[in-house]
Amino acid sequence: MDTIAPTPLTDDLRTRFAALLPAGRALTEAEAIAPYLREQRDLYEGRSRLVLRPSSVDEVSAILKLANETRTPVVPQGGNTGLVGGQVPRSEQEIVLSLSLMNRIRDVDPIGRTMTVDAGVVLQRVQEAADEANLFFPLSLGSEGSCQIGGNLSSNAGGTGVLAYGNSRDLCLGLEAVLPGGAIFHGLRRLKKDNRGYDIRDLLIGAEGTLGVITGAVLKLFPKPAAREVAYVGLETPEHAIQLLRRAEAIAGSQLTAFELMPRIGIEFTVRHTQGARDPLASPHAWYVLLEISSARSEDDARSVLEHTLEGAFEAGEVQDAAIAQSLSDARMFWRMREEMSWAQKPEGGSIKHDVSVPVALVPEFLRRADEAVLEAIPDARIVSFGHLGDGNIHYNISQPVGADTQVFLGRWHEINRLVHAIVADLNGSFAAEHGIGQLKRIELAETKPPMEMDLMRGIKTVFDPYGIMNPGKLL
């Protein structure tokens, strides 16, 4: 679905939209609008002449009612941290609907272990509010200090907690959303079991704002682990990492709460460009794993599971060396090595990114074949493939050759994407694991999804949004 032919966003229409909100909540000046038009990767430059900042579901409803009547395209925006351009408006006809002022935590239920929030609450605040209730909200992303829970749900965000706790979808019990026309979907249910008809909730989750605007959610909370113990492990090959994963799962069960893979070059980049970062191991290794064991009971308990896992892995020759964090600051440093890896690529020049997943057992094969294909195309490319091995989700990022022309290198983005994604497809994987489709992968989605599935998606889109006002040109 490409864009609709909207009525022009005349000054008069802007005024009508602005009048739906208290004074000061409609931004019309270019300077005020500018931050809503830029995104962190600088892949997309947005265009819009109106940003609306409602603070209640009724205000959102009034906006979508008028938008539907006037066929005005609406781009919902949370923390503006998306990596695929889904939150970026594309023309001066489009209005930005910012959820930032809908930022109340509505309720925490410590017995049912749920939290009910506005869509605009920043993820980190959700984590903190859970912590204050002596509970735990496990969604954890690099951008957690600014991304918003509504955006996390709209894109079904992943992150490092997925292994043990699931994606955003799995962490949501109920939703409130506004549909084009202004009707409110009252689905803020706090129920673990509810089989009353089709699963509208999961359709809105991951729809990237193309079916409606998520305005609130009931989130699942978990018992807070009493302790989390982290190890930083050096090993020879991704196959060894898979063996270690299997061992850790067999020993720790659901206590295995993170299993991240990193390559040597990523460690080097991170040490080089991140203040205070250092490699915890004495000698270099080809690959590294960050392994976290949680315990509901005690530090001793988590530690003993971790040590038991590593002892077995040493005996079996799966790992070459390992360090266990001896303090909270050790643990933070180990995690920083992983979390800064994407940023540490920036000073090394251009980076062509991928966000792919394959069945876990096939990650080593994927890496081998993708490396071969990429190095044939760009012999001196520096491949920084890291990520959530426990989920089969690899951020297969390629830093430019030393001294290469950045723009020429980045000009090969789609060519390299196609090489890598063909291997992913061959392994029954996904070229959009946790970042979504947005603008970046929209054409590729339409080209690769079976026509029947595209038809179903278009049909569903029409049911929710007959005039196509919701986030046009994204996803579909």
Add this chain to the structure above:
Amino acid sequence: MDTIAPTPLTDDLRTRFAALLPAGRALTEAEAIAPYLREQRDLYEGRSRLVLRPSSVDEVSAILKLANETRTPVVPQGGNTGLVGGQVPRSEQEIVLSLSLMNRIRDVDPIGRTMTVDAGVVLQRVQEAADEANLFFPLSLGSEGSCQIGGNLSSNAGGTGVLAYGNSRDLCLGLEAVLPGGAIFHGLRRLKKDNRGYDIRDLLIGAEGTLGVITGAVLKLFPKPAAREVAYVGLETPEHAIQLLRRAEAIAGSQLTAFELMPRIGIEFTVRHTQGARDPLASPHAWYVLLEISSARSEDDARSVLEHTLEGAFEAGEVQDAAIAQSLSDARMFWRMREEMSWAQKPEGGSIKHDVSVPVALVPEFLRRADEAVLEAIPDARIVSFGHLGDGNIHYNISQPVGADTQVFLGRWHEINRLVHAIVADLNGSFAAEHGIGQLKRIELAETKPPMEMDLMRGIKTVFDPYGIMNPGKLL
């Protein structure tokens, strides 16, 4: 959506359907068809003149193609264990599509921890195949010896494992399904993260066969617990049970794998009517909890968590007495007390059933209010309210007064449903927690769901099934 006006199922059309399958796979004789028309609660008597038993997705596709062309209604049927009449054909125009011969386990992936199965595999066989691979499939229901995984997914079945592992929906990574017209949805993905567009999978799950026929699934497997320890606890009130639940969750975290509530009268019925059953505790208690702790490590580990939980609960006055299973046969017996409770109601006469959920913290309030309302309507009714307290899901069953006329009592089914469901609605609960809508709750769904949601559901139905051939008169 009520039924379509189908073309009559003439003998000629029956022959055309039968010709799509190898000889012997189309049942047309009344005697052969009879078992497909009855269901275990005897609430519905089915009618149909044709049962088709395909053994491959291509055969299913051919059937749905012809059905769509001829506007012939199709009722998919798995193990025929549904409790709401969803699997029962309602007229001689309708054909039954039995999945029973699609019963291959296609693949077990021990590293990715997935199993790919045909829809017609019996749940217990899935459990056993997981066990043989030293893994664990946690879906567990009373009917597991005959229900089929396709039916479990179509109804998003729950059961006793939901607390730790989630509903059927949460246990499914990928689906294969056939849509009206015969198009095959190839969604057998083994990926933990895949954000390529709208969530068609979760729409088909729980749709009760009204959008298409599930023919295969990729299931999530889990590390097999090394040990499971079970306690049978006597306590005074449901409030105490909630306190115990909170304590167990805080201590055991994800190691708490079952938490079932039972009332005294249910124990009495079970002891009275189940061979070999006995109350493990010396004195009677008003309420009972069955509590299971699993460990990935050892029996000692599970035992120590369980003991630690119970010690604290005794000290806090939450529990009155407790028995810990000392052997596998003890554990089986404890579980039997819970599992036989529904059957043990049968010899006590008619039973008006409910399958409701409310936020966990509100279960005590629900029980108090529902008891009051029911006993006002039927003073000597014997209320047997038991179930998955950890999920807020109570099977609020009401056995007839001693000596009452069963038919007169059962004639008040809907009246009593309405009383109980009004309280459930007031507590923001669900009147269809884990058994689905089917025929039994279809009218009530349409009456209670907001019209906007009904419209969305009807719109989605039309996208998938424009002629309404899929399981008409069920759910919608």
